[in-house]
Amino acid sequence: MPFKESSLILQCPKCDTINYLDPFTFWNFAGKIKCAGCDAIWEYALVNGHRQGPPKEGKAPHDKLPGFAQSKDWKPITTKGKVADAPQAREDFQGKPIPVKKSIRGKAVSGSPLTADDLVGSVPKMFYTGI
Amino acid sequence: MTAAVSKNLKDMTFEDFCRTVFDTTKRYEKPETLKGVRAVSTTQYILGPSCASYLAELGAETIKIELPKRGEPMRHTTPFNEPFLYPLSRWMPDKGTGLGFFGANPNEYFMSLDFHKPEAIQIMKRLAAKTDVFCENYRAGTFDRWGIGYRQHVEVNPRTIYQWMGGFGGWGPGRNRASYDILGQAQGGCFSITGWHKEMGGMPSKQTIWIMDYWGGAISAFNIIACLYWRDNVSGKGNFLEYSQVHGAQRHLTDLISLYGKTGIVAQRFGNYEPLLCVHGILKTGKSSYPNSKNPQEQEVGFCFVSAYKDEDFATLCKVIGKPDLAKKYPTHADRVGADAQVAIYPELDKWAADKTKEQVWEEFKKAGLVSQPVWNSKEVSAQEHFHLRGSLAWIDDPTFGDVQTQVLPCLMSETPPRVRWAFKPVGADNEYILAKLCGFSGSKIRELEEKEIT
Numbered sequence: 001m002p003f004k005e006s007s008l009i010l011q012c013p014k015c016d017t018i019n020y021l022d023p024f025t026f027w028n029f030a031g032k033i034k035c036a037g038c039d040a041i042w043e044y045a046l047v048n049g050h051r052q053g054p055p056k057e058g059k060a061p062h063d064k065l066p067g068f069a070q071s072k073d074w075k076p077i078t079t080k081g082k083v084a085d086a087p088q089a090r091e092d093f094q095g096k097p098i099p100v101k102k103s104i105r106g107k108a109v110s111g112s113p114l115t116a117d118d119l120v121g122s123v124p125k126m127f128y129t130g131i
Numbered sequence: 132m133t134a135a136v137s138k139n140l141k142d143m144t145f146e147d148f149c150r151t152v153f154d155t156t157k158r159y160e161k162p163e164t165l166k167g168v169r170a171v172s173t174t175q176y177i178l179g180p181s182c183a184s185y186l187a188e189l190g191a192e193t194i195k196i197e198l199p200k201r202g203e204p205m206r207h208t209t210p211f212n213e214p215f216l217y218p219l220s221r222w223m224p225d226k227g228t229g230l231g232f233f234g235a236n237p238n239e240y241f242m243s244l245d246f247h248k249p250e251a252i253q254i255m256k257r258l259a260a261k262t263d264v265f266c267e268n269y270r271a272g273t274f275d276r277w278g279i280g281y282r283q284h285v286e287v288n289p290r291t292i293y294q295w296m297g298g299f300g301g302w303g304p305g306r307n308r309a310s311y312d313i314l315g316q317a318q319g320g321c322f323s324i325t326g327w328h329k330e331m332g333g334m335p336s337k338q339t340i341w342i343m344d345y346w347g348g349a350i351s352a353f354n355i356i357a358c359l360y361w362r363d364n365v366s367g368k369g370n371f372l373e374y375s376q377v378h379g380a381q382r383h384l385t386d387l388i389s390l391y392g393k394t395g396i397v398a399q400r401f402g403n404y405e406p407l408l409c410v411h412g413i414l415k416t417g418k419s420s421y422p423n424s425k426n427p428q429e430q431e432v433g434f435c436f437v438s439a440y441k442d443e444d445f446a447t448l449c450k451v452i453g454k455p456d457l458a459k460k461y462p463t464h465a466d467r468v469g470a471d472a473q474v475a476i477y478p479e480l481d482k483w484a485a486d487k488t489k490e491q492v493w494e495e496f497k498k499a500g501l502v503s504q505p506v507w508n509s510k511e512v513s514a515q516e517h518f519h520l521r522g523s524l525a526w527i528d529d530p531t532f533g534d535v536q537t538q539v540l541p542c543l544m545s546e547t548p549p550r551v552r553w554a555f556k557p558v559g560a561d562n563e564y565i566l567a568k569l570c571g572f573s574g575s576k577i578r579e580l581e582e583k584e585i586t
Contacts, residue, residue: 023334023368026554048335091425097227098213103528114217114224122221122560 007051010066014040019075022067023049024087034062036069037081135168155522158548163190168359170264171196171255172239173246175203177312177341178376179268179296180235181348187238188262188549192566195236196257199243199584202558206232216532218580220558224488233537235348236555242566243559243586246277250585257570260286264355266294270300270309275328281371291369292358305462310376312341319343319380324387327402335400347379395530401470404477408440409467410448413506414477416492417485419535433489435508437480437496440464444501451499471510522548529554562586 003011003018008026010019010033017037018092023030030045033055042055065084069077077083100111110124120128138149147206168191178194180203187193197203202223207437208231209215215227244251256279259265265284267274269440277318281293295301298310316322318338326336351374358370381388387398398406403413415437421429439448442463449458461467467476484492489505496503507515513536518524523541528534530553540549566572566586580586 017356047197054289087427090427091158093211095212097215100214103534103536105534109533110531111215111227112217113227116221116224119218119221119224122557123534124218127533129530 006052007046007049010035010044010048010055012037012040012042013055014038016072018070018072018074019066020068020070021046022084025064025067025084029064029066031060031063032058033064033066034060036066036077036079044061138437138471150203150334152373153543155441155520155525155543155548158522158550159552162547163550164544165189165191165356167410168184169262170194170263170266170355171258171262171267173197173274174268175298176205177235177344178347178374179266179351180205180349181345181425182294182296182355183239183266183348184235184237184351185352185479185540188551190547190549191264193239193241194242194262194561196242196244196255197558199245200558202228202243205229205235206558208232216535216554218557222558222561228557232555234345235552237537238553239337239555240561240565241556241559242562245585246279246492247369248583248585250290250583252278254570255564255584256283256287258565259284259291261287261516261569263359264292264294265291266351266355268296268563269301271295271297284371285371289369290362290367292355292372293369294355294372294374296347296351296374296376296441300378304376311342312376313337315347315376315380317341318377319382320384321380324384324398324400326400328400343376343380343383346383347374347376350374350379382385401473403434404473407468408438409464409473410439410445410476410480411557412436412473412477412490412576414480414484416487417481418488418491420488420490428508429510433486433492435492435496436490436506440468447499448480448496448501451495452480453500454479454483527551527554531556531560559586 001011001013001016003009008021008023010018010021011017012035015035016036019033019036020035021033026046027049028047031043032041034041040059040080041058043058043093044051044055065082067084067086069083071077099113100109104111108126110127118125140151143151143532149300165186168186170183170186170191170193172179172193173196174180174183183193183195200220202220206219206228208308209229214230214571216230217227218224219226219228244254246252246255259279272280275282281291281295284291284293298314299308322335322337324336326334351372353370354374358372362368362370390396390398405411413434416433416435418432419430420433424430437448441443445461445467446458449455457479461472461476466472493503493505512518513524521543522539524536525539526534526536532554535554537551537554542549563577566577566580572580577586
């Protein structure tokens with residue numbers, strides 16, 4: 001088991017699945033982690049990213065899932081429910097262009113896609129003053 | 132300033148005098164420091180553009196040249212791919228410019244030109260004859276190879292001030308390496324001294340914003356202005372300037388270079404504490420100021436800076452947190468500036484603040500007369516009257532994009548204040564204006580250039 005002593009990698013003592021513990025979630029942690037390979041539950045603790053001892057087998061339910069996992073022959077495990085969703089910048093994070101028509105002050109802003117008909121030269125018609 | 136106004140200024144309190152002479156509501160009526168200076172900027176991302184933008188905010192007529200239709204890469208960067216301003220260009224109105232472009236492109240005129248075409252090089256030479264400053268941050272030697280580098284510029288215009296900005300410079304062992312702000316932070320050593328010591332978690336931390344690029348842009352603008360002075364008052368000659376990003380970052384090691392040279396000591400990261408002064412750092416409070424916010428970063432607890440490194444201030448701080456024994460244990464600065472002492476002192480501040488928000492902590496420190504400041508986020512900064520009144524933050528009615536909040540050069544000048552007239556413009560928005568005014572091209576010639584995709 002190459003990651004037996006690692007802190008932010010929990011290599012499952014039962015099935016050797018490599019469970020990556022993302023620092024965002026696990027930097028300071030004490031609880032139970034479910035292996036993405038065999039669903040075994042492991043009690044584990046980290047302080048400032050350093051493990052506080054080897055994983056100990058525990059009972060369900062788990063507290064957290066690993067952020068990413070690979071089988072012992074390096075095949076990724078990405079099945080929903082086996083690994084955690086990526087942490088989001090905001091609850092309503094979309095990761096794609098968000099159309100906006102008004103600033104936070106409620107005034108018009110050109111924050112949505114336009115067509116050629118919406119422009120005079122390079123200026124949106126709604127702001128064109130002829131100058 | 133009239134004699135009557137001058138007399139009135141002499142009678143005012145100093146605060147009223149400053150408020151009057153720096154009145155930001157009057158900045159658009161006053162002269163501009165660099166009016167009459169023309170700069171061409173063929174720069175990308177932040178290092179080069181920030182240099183050009185500082186000149187533009189001081190009044191230089193600054194022309195930014197980008198590749199046709201899509202513009203430079205920074206237009207396609209935006210936080211988490213979400214906010215954009217439209218149109219990117221009149222050829223691509225359904226695409227937007229990302230807010231990354233906001234960092235460094237105000238007041239400029241935007242022209243598009245494809246440097247790979249010989250006609251474009253000829254247009255650049257026409258512009259070179261009529262400009263004072265040329266900024267570029269392509270790989271060192273690229274413009275020289277294309278025939279519009281410093282050596283070619285100076286044949287057309289010996290008064291050119293040519294500023295190259297980039298990673299490693301045009302010569303030296305690293306000259307062929309690419310560079311970014313973070314690489315500069317890593318190579319220059321800044322990364323190594325920012326972040327947490329091993330015992331506190333250990334990770335180095337970069338600055339979120341591209342600080343080495345902005346610093347580099349400011350230094351380059353400063354150098355350009357110095358060279359303008361030398362040209363116009365001393366020599367009549369231009370200058371070739373080279374700014375290297377990694378050297379700028381290395382400059383940020385300041386006294387730590389001398390420390391190593393003298394003692395062999397390699398400086399370590401020390402988190403939010405301060406190796407030179409104690410107490411002079413950031414403590415963590417225990418309560419969020421916005422516990423019901425949907426934004427995870429607002430839900431987190433707050434942080435507050437406090438400075439109490441003078442012995443009497445430290446004694447006051449210890450009294451505030453109910454730990455007068457600390458003042459007895461570390462009575463002088465020499466007693467408490469060492470790492471062991473700081474690691475013992477700061478957790479006591481965190482413990483005291485564990486049931487408080489950063490605002491409550493600040494209030495306590497203010498009452499005690501200690502210098503302190505809560506760590507504010509962008510929303511809190513935007514709400515500060517101090518920044519708006521003094522003009523470093525401004526809402527502008529941008530002629531292309533509408534109501535936008537932007538930043539202005541954070542320096543006040545009584546006679547020639549900096550100002551922002553527009554945030555930026557779409558790619559090629561001013562092609563006709565520049566090609567007609569500076570190159571003397573007719574409308575049909577300009578259309579021909581566009582059809583051939585030279586502009």
